[in-house]
Amino acid sequence: MISRVGVGVIGFGTVGTGVARILLENAALIRRRVGVPIELVRIADLDVTRDRGVNLPPGILVNDAKLVLADPGVDIVVELIGGYDFAKRIIVEAIEAGKHVVTANKALLALHGEELFAAAARKGVDLGFEASVGGGIPVIRALTEGLAANAIQSIYGIINGTSNYILSRMTNEGHGFAETLAEAQRAGYAEADPTFDVAGTDSAHKLAVLANLAFGTPINFKELYTEGITHITQHDIAYAQEFGFAIKLLGIAKMVEGEIEARVHPTMLPSDSPLAKIQGVYNAIQLIGDAVGDVVLFGRGAGDMAAGSAVVSDIISSARNLLKGGAGRVPPASFQQDQRRPLRMRPMEEIHSLYYLRFMVLDRPGVLAQIAGALGRCGISISSMLQKGRRAGQTVPIVIKTHTAQERAVQTALREIDRMAFMSEPTTLIRIEGQDE
Amino acid sequence: MISRVGVGVIGFGTVGTGVARILLENAALIRRRVGVPIELVRIADLDVTRDRGVNLPPGILVNDAKLVLADPGVDIVVELIGGYDFAKRIIVEAIEAGKHVVTANKALLALHGEELFAAAARKGVDLGFEASVGGGIPVIRALTEGLAANAIQSIYGIINGTSNYILSRMTNEGHGFAETLAEAQRAGYAEADPTFDVAGTDSAHKLAVLANLAFGTPINFKELYTEGITHITQHDIAYAQEFGFAIKLLGIAKMVEGEIEARVHPTMLPSDSPLAKIQGVYNAIQLIGDAVGDVVLFGRGAGDMAAGSAVVSDIISSARNLLKGGAGRVPPASFQQDQRRPLRMRPMEEIHSLYYLRFMVLDRPGVLAQIAGALGRCGISISSMLQKGRRAGQTVPIVIKTHTAQERAVQTALREIDRMAFMSEPTTLIRIEGQDE
Numbered sequence: 083m084i085s086r087v088g089v090g091v092i093g094f095g096t097v098g099t100g101v102a103r104i105l106l107e108n109a110a111l112i113r114r115r116v117g118v119p120i121e122l123v124r125i126a127d128l129d130v131t132r133d134r135g136v137n138l139p140p141g142i143l144v145n146d147a148k149l150v151l152a153d154p155g156v157d158i159v160v161e162l163i164g165g166y167d168f169a170k171r172i173i174v175e176a177i178e179a180g181k182h183v184v185t186a187n188k189a190l191l192a193l194h195g196e197e198l199f200a201a202a203a204r205k206g207v208d209l210g211f212e213a214s215v216g217g218g219i220p221v222i223r224a225l226t227e228g229l230a231a232n233a234i235q236s237i238y239g240i241i242n243g244t245s246n247y248i249l250s251r252m253t254n255e256g257h258g259f260a261e262t263l264a265e266a267q268r269a270g271y272a273e274a275d276p277t278f279d280v281a282g283t284d285s286a287h288k289l290a291v292l293a294n295l296a297f298g299t300p301i302n303f304k305e306l307y308t309e310g311i312t313h314i315t316q317h318d319i320a321y322a323q324e325f326g327f328a329i330k331l332l333g334i335a336k337m338v339e340g341e342i343e344a345r346v347h348p349t350m351l352p353s354d355s356p357l358a359k360i361q362g363v364y365n366a367i368q369l370i371g372d373a374v375g376d377v378v379l380f381g382r383g384a385g386d387m388a389a390g391s392a393v394v395s396d397i398i399s400s401a402r403n404l405l406k407g408g409a410g411r412v413p414p415a416s417f418q419q420d421q422r423r424p425l426r427m428r429p430m431e432e433i434h435s436l437y438y439l440r441f442m443v444l445d446r447p448g449v450l451a452q453i454a455g456a457l458g459r460c461g462i463s464i465s466s467m468l469q470k471g472r473r474a475g476q477t478v479p480i481v482i483k484t485h486t487a488q489e490r491a492v493q494t495a496l497r498e499i500d501r502m503a504f505m506s507e508p509t510t511l512i513r514i515e516g517q518d519e
Numbered sequence: 520m521i522s523r524v525g526v527g528v529i530g531f532g533t534v535g536t537g538v539a540r541i542l543l544e545n546a547a548l549i550r551r552r553v554g555v556p557i558e559l560v561r562i563a564d565l566d567v568t569r570d571r572g573v574n575l576p577p578g579i580l581v582n583d584a585k586l587v588l589a590d591p592g593v594d595i596v597v598e599l600i601g602g603y604d605f606a607k608r609i610i611v612e613a614i615e616a617g618k619h620v621v622t623a624n625k626a627l628l629a630l631h632g633e634e635l636f637a638a639a640a641r642k643g644v645d646l647g648f649e650a651s652v653g654g655g656i657p658v659i660r661a662l663t664e665g666l667a668a669n670a671i672q673s674i675y676g677i678i679n680g681t682s683n684y685i686l687s688r689m690t691n692e693g694h695g696f697a698e699t700l701a702e703a704q705r706a707g708y709a710e711a712d713p714t715f716d717v718a719g720t721d722s723a724h725k726l727a728v729l730a731n732l733a734f735g736t737p738i739n740f741k742e743l744y745t746e747g748i749t750h751i752t753q754h755d756i757a758y759a760q761e762f763g764f765a766i767k768l769l770g771i772a773k774m775v776e777g778e779i780e781a782r783v784h785p786t787m788l789p790s791d792s793p794l795a796k797i798q799g800v801y802n803a804i805q806l807i808g809d810a811v812g813d814v815v816l817f818g819r820g821a822g823d824m825a826a827g828s829a830v831v832s833d834i835i836s837s838a839r840n841l842l843k844g845g846a847g848r849v850p851p852a853s854f855q856q857d858q859r860r861p862l863r864m865r866p867m868e869e870i871h872s873l874y875y876l877r878f879m880v881l882d883r884p885g886v887l888a889q890i891a892g893a894l895g896r897c898g899i900s901i902s903s904m905l906q907k908g909r910r911a912g913q914t915v916p917i918v919i920k921t922h923t924a925q926e927r928a929v930q931t932a933l934r935e936i937d938r939m940a941f942m943s944e945p946t947t948l949i950r951i952e953g954q955d956e
Contacts, residue, residue: 104668104810111670114735114858115850212665218811220657220665227664228649228657231541231831233548298551356817359796373541374655374818374828380793381814391811394668408845413552421551 087120087401090150092172093162094127094143097186097213099134100390101160105397106136112394116401124150151175158400160393161185170194177201177209182400182409184393186213192290192303195415203419206410208403210396215241215288216365218388219381220395224369225295226416232371234296236336238515241288243363243383244279245311245331247271249348250361253319253328259312271363281310282331282346289333292367293344297337298417299425301344307430309347318440318512321468321481322350325438327514328358334515341428350438350514357516431490436465436514438483439496444504445478453480453499460495462487477506483514523556524838527587529609530599531564531580534623534650536571537827538597542834543573549831553838561587588612595837597830598622607631614638614646619837619846621830623650629727629740632852640856643847645840647833652678652725653802655825656818657832661806662732663853669808671733673773675952678725680800680820681716682748682768684708686785687798690756690765696749708800718747719768719783726770729804730781734774735854736862738781744867746784755877755949758905758918759787762875764951765795771952778865787875787951794953868927873902873951875920876933881941882915890917890936897932899924914943920951 089105091098105112105122113119125138126147147163150156151172159176161183163169169190174197176183183202185191191198191214202209212222216239225234240246244266251262263280266272278284286308290301311331322329327350336343351358356378360366365383370376382388403409413419443449454464468481484492496509526542528535542549542559550556562575563584584600587593588609596613598620600606606627611634613620620639622628628635628651639646649659653676662671677683681703688699700717703709715721723745727738748768759766764787773780788795793815797803802820807813819825840846850856880886891901905918921929933946 100810108668108670108810112668114854115667117850117855117858218666218808219814220661223660223665224657227836228660228832229655229828230552230835231545231549231828233545356796359793371655371828373537373545373824373831375822375825377656377816377818379814379816382812385812387810388812391666391668391808394810395665398667399664402848403843403845406840406845406848408840408843408848411839411843411845411848417551418554421554 084118084405086118087157087404088123088155089120089158089160089397090124090153090156091122091160091162092126092147092150093164094125094129094134095162096386097389097393098125098127098162099136100386101162101393102136102138103387104390104394112398116398117405120397120401123155124153126150147172151179156181157404158182158184158397160397161187164189166190166193170198173198174201177205177207180205180207182208182404184210184396184400186211186389186393188214188287188291192287195291195294196300199415200419202414203410208400208409209414210399211291212396213389213392215291216367216379217381217383217385218391219365219367219379219383220392221292221367221379222295224377224379225292226412229369229371229374229377232373234337234369234371236370237292237296237334237367238357239289239292239333239367240330240357240360241333241365241367241383242279242285242331243365244272244276245285246360247363248280249311249314249329249331252314252316256316258316259314280312282308285331285333285346289335289344289346292333293335293342295416296335297342297425298415298422299342300422302427305427307345307347311348313510314348317479318510321440322438324468325350325466325483326353327351328353329512330357332357332515338428341426343428343433345430345433348512350512351516355516431493433489434486435489436484436486436517437492438481438512438514440510441480441499442477442506443480444506445472445474445476446504449504450480452502456495456498460491462491462495521555521842523558524594524841525558525560525592526595526597526834527561527590527593528559528597528599529563529584529587530601531562531571532599533823534826534830535562535564535599536573537823538599538830539573539575541824541827541831549835553835554842557834557838560592561590563587584609588616593618594841595619595621595834597834598624601626603627603630610635611638614642614644617642617644619645619841621647621833621837623648623826623830625651625724625728629724632728632731633737636852637856639851640847645837645846646851647836648728649833650826650829652728653804653816654818654820654822655828656802656804656816656820657829658729658804658816659732661814661816662729663849666806666808666811666814669810671774671806671808673807674729674733674771674804675794676726676729676770676804677767677794677797678770678802678804678820679716679722679768680802681709681713682722683797684800685717686748686751686766686768689751689753693753695753696751717749719745722768722770722783726772726781726783729770730772730779732853733772734779734862735852735859736779737859738779739864742864744782744784748785750947751785754916755947758877759875761905762787762903762920763790764788765790766949767794769794769952775865778863780865780870782867782870785949787949788953792953868930870926871923872926873921873923873954874929875918875949875951877947878917878936879914879943880917881943882909882911882913883941886941887917889939893932893935894921897928899928899932
């Protein structure tokens with residue numbers, strides 16, 4: 083009989099602090115659920131002096147990750163240092179030592195997930211990463227367990243709180259991107275260097291993890307189309323509202339004719355759709371399965387306690403497996419390792435979508451005819467058009483919403499249009515989801 | 520090595536049909552996830568002739584539940600006949616035979632859950648009931664696994680699709696309850712006898728299940744306050760909107776000072792709160808945990824395929840346990856059976872809430888003073904008041920929103936007010952949640 087389960091945490095930053103707090107403060111509750119105590123045995127961090135506001139039992143904080151890995155009392159290793167090389171080494175070493183591993187490292191999973199999945203499956207240990215996507219929202223478990231009966235058809239996710247905060251504020255307050263970003267930085271909702279968040283990279287990491295689990299296929303992260311929100315203007319937000327849309331930075335993954343579409347970009351969604359209503363730093367993920375229809379999960383996408391909740395849920399799951407011998411019952415990549423299929427990732431130019439196009443043109447006769455002509459020659463039909471505030475001889479926006487078109491055709495048309503003499507800047511393109519023809 | 524997992528289904532109605540379809544149509548996918556085939560070995564139903572539109576393999580449909588229970592090829596028994604006595608006998612027999620059990624029977628769980636939980640825990644088998652609440656929404660798993668690190672503080676659920684459909688239609692179309700119910704019946708969204716749904720009983724069953732798992736305590740169903748939506752009028756919906764609220768039939772469970780509040784009643788919610796926006800037959804459950812904050816899950820609350828998705832997720836979970844030896848790794852009631860605590864269920868009269876009160880009064884001077892006086896004597900303070908359309912000598916509504924008050928005080932005041940000569944009908948009371956003072 084196992085009488086306790088020992089946890090070693092590597093990385094005592096924001097999430098590590100949340101994990102420690104939960105394991106200490108909710109120890110009695112967790113024991114009532116699991117049956118034996120889950121003990122925080124070791125935490126390693128280079129900084130062993132900073133006060134994180136958590137009362138650790140004496141002696142457990144060490145400055146060397148090796149002391150966690152080597153501790154025979156550690157059954158479950160939690161990697162929370164982030165980054166690639168060292169984090170990966172820790173995880174692989176822990177797996178090889180037969181320990182269960184929990185990580186929140188989406189970047190590592192997106193780029194080196196295959197290697198880690200294979201190592202964990204080979205060794206028959208758990209690799210938990212609920213905290214890697216959507217903070218405290220149990221979306222990984224929804225994909226691997228709750229919706230396991232379904233062929234997942236598509237995923238739509240607001241999975242970066244910073245971007246959603248900025249877009250929400252731009253929409254509600256009417257300020258521009260730069261100003262809103264600065265305000266978000268002052269409020270602590272954006273990093274000093276926000277590139278990862280606003281350029282879509284963080285969302286793309288998370289989408290790669292979700293798509294991998296949903297479709298049972300390795301995702302080549304480099305093929306995942308990623309576009310951020312830095313070019314979104316008040317113009318676009320206002321026109322979106324006029325068309326009945328909200329603009330969200332979405333991670334989108336779909337199974338289309340046996341191929342995978344996976345892309346991150348600003349997206350117009352009907353204002354009354356569930357994801358359009360998600361405000362501020364909240365995350366939300368819509369999963370569409372062939373049996374269940376659509377299920378939406380939302381909650382706080384970040385923060386020490388929300389992410390800590392997810393990490394500790396993985397710890398509890400592995401502890402339950404340790405106690406009952408069910409380790410590896412859910413394969414790390416949701417599908418059995420030998421049952422995963424390399425599926426073609428559809429290049430961006432092959433996707434079909436509805437498009438919002440904003441042309442900034444010199445207001446003179448014949449302009450619309452030339453734009454419409456170029457679109458028509460590429461087989462793109464227009465479903466609506468807006469032109470407001472005529473100012474002869476000056477720059478004005480023409481906004482067009484298309485019927486379903488192929489990306490390649492749209493890009494070809496835009497290359498032609500953007501060369502036209504009356505165009506004062508390159509066309510702004512925003513893809514539309516959730517609306518039928 | 521186990522080379523297959525056998526499933527026997529008892530009850531070939533709506534959900535049974537969905538389960539059979541999923542097991543047959545997604546067999547290859549499920550095998551890729553689980554590692555071995557999950558085979559539908561037997562289905563029992565009294566009616567073995569009706570065409571359910573599913574192509575069952577020959578010979579598996581039988582007319583006697585005993586043939587399912589006695590079949591040595593059945594590892595997992597799925598109870599989908601509903602009701603109490605026979606369903607309970609089936610479940611207990613299956614557990615005693617060492618089989619894992621899956622059920623969607625919320626009524627049985629609400630009334631006899633303790634006995635079933637104890638039997639399953641004693642025998643070390645799984646008792647899955649994801650389909651009992653919220654159709655395909657993985658909310659049971661969220662409570663038992665995804666949020667297992669949290670002390671759950673409160674649960675708010677729209678967990679009856681029929682009621683939500685009716686209230687949504689009443690709000691959007693402006694028709695009364697009776698007319699909307701008739702329309703819902705014609706559209707197939709309400710049963711011929713809708714009592715269970717519109718009187719709140721079905722919601723109460725589901726709330727009992729959720730509260731039990733969330734708080735680790737047996738719930739005495741008889742103590743659960745239940746009020747339906749049959750008395751909601753267009754007046755109330757219009758006033759709610761004027762105050763910035765929507766009316767939803769909510770299941771509410773809270774841990775308050777070590778006691779449990781659990782109640783089902785029409786509730787006014789701020790229009791911009793997540794649950795207020797849930798329309799039609801969708802279900803949504805908001806779970807608030809001490810670490811994670813609030814998480815909302817929503818999706819289709821009913822239907823053969825949505826409920827089937829949940830049933831099959833439980834089958835997959837038990838199959839994974841069978842294969843890896845992890846049976847019983849999550850105790851049926853989420854907490855270890857010997858770690859559950861009987862907690863006092865707070866009687867309705869002890870709860871605190873904000874209240875909406877609609878008084879139908881003869882319009883004459885002094886009426887408001889008398890109402891306000893009675894409220895004041897009971898220690899209830901008024902936060903806002905509306906009186907529209909004065910018609911001297913006729914019946915007009917006076918609508919009052921209170922600050923936080925105790926239910927007992929409100930009921931005392933209403934008993935006094937309802938006896939006043941100018942009152943033309945008993946006061947309508949609707950509790951308000953999600954708004955601070």
